[in-house]
Amino acid sequence: MTKPAHVTTHVLDAADGVPAQGVSVVLVRERDGVTLASRVTDAQGRITDLGPARLEPGVYRLTFDTASYFARGGRPTFYPRIDIAVDIRSADEHYHVPILLSPFAYTTYRGS
Helix, strand or coil: CCCCCCEEEEEEECCCCEECCCCEEEEEECCCCEEEEEEECCCCCEEEEECCCCCCCEEEEEEEEHHHHHHHCCCCCCCCCEEEEEEECCCCCCEEEEEEEECCEEEECCEC
């Protein structure tokens, strides 16, 4: 069985009650601004291979391109981009960063 990436995400469109397919997400190491991965959510709104299987401890940023997602559906949004900084403290833990999304609000939490 393949070990999942160190960081994964799941984006749900709470306004429509469906997975948010086609949301571009970029993972950047804050220390030096290096982009480690760039992926797009699948039909279930998931990205299971965002970045390497192991990250060194430090702060990382996930950037979600919500403007393009909402534009495809002809919907305006107040948040054209969501930037979430996460503090990776252990190379042995999995970090799941889900988003509940609507055109004018979003919620995130550390998932499992």
